[in-house]
Amino acid sequence: MHVAGQPAQQPLPLADAVATAATGDVWLFRGRSAADVAIRAFTNSPVNHVGMVVALDDLPPLLWHAELGRSLPDVWSGQRQRGVQLHVLADAVRVWEERYRQRAWMRQLDGPPLSRAQEDRLMETIDRFDGRPFPTTPGLIRQWATGRVRRRASTLETVYCAELVATTFQAMGLLPSRRPASWYDPGRFWSGDRIALVPPFALAGEVAVR
DSSP states (O other), X not given: XXXXXXXXXXXXXXXXXXXXXXXXXXXXXXXXXXXXXXXHHHHTOSOSEEXXXXXXXXXXXXXXXXXXXXXXXXXXXXXXXSEEEEEEHHHHHHIIIIISOOEEEEEOEESSOOOHHHHHHXXXXXXXXXXXXXXXHHHHHHHHHHHHTTOOXXXXXXXXXXXXXXXXXHHTTSSOSSSOGGGOOGGGGSGGGOOOOSTTOEEOOOEEEO
C-alpha cells in the first residue's frame, strides 16, 4: 500500500527494522483472512492490527499488543496467553507474517528521547494490562461504537489492539486524552489519518517490512 503524495520507500528487511526499533514505534499489519477483512470493513481501515514497540535497557525490542492467539510466550508473565501480550518483536512479526499471512509496516516515533517518567508510566501500563482478555466480537463492536460517540468506558475489562496502543500512548503523555482510547481503531495509526500526537512527538511514515 502507498499513500498518495508520499514518496515510496523500499521495504526494510526484518532484521534491520528490529535493529532500529525504539519504544513508541508503531507496527501495523494487514491480512487476508475473513476476520481481517471484516475488521477493516467495519472500521474502514487499511490495516487490521496494530502494536507498539517496547525497547528498554538490555532487553531485545518487544511488541506490546492484544490478539486472540497464544502462539508465543508472554515476556511479562512467562506464559502463553490470549489477549494483551508482550512478545519479542522479531518472533511476533515472523508469526504474523508466516502463520497469519499478514503484511507488516513500521512507523517510527519521532521526537526527543523519552523521559524516565514516561518509561515508568509505560511499565505501569504493562503491569496493569498484561493478560487482559481480548473482547468478543460483539464486545469489540460495542467498545468501538461507544468510543465513536466519545463516551469514556468506566473500565477496560477487555482490550483490543488499537485501544491498548492508545491507552499506553495516553498514559505516557504521547497522545492527547480528549478522546477515549476506544475511539481508536488500527487505521487511526496509519498515516492517512494523520494521527496528532502531543508535540513535539509525531509518527513517521510507514515503511514496509519484509
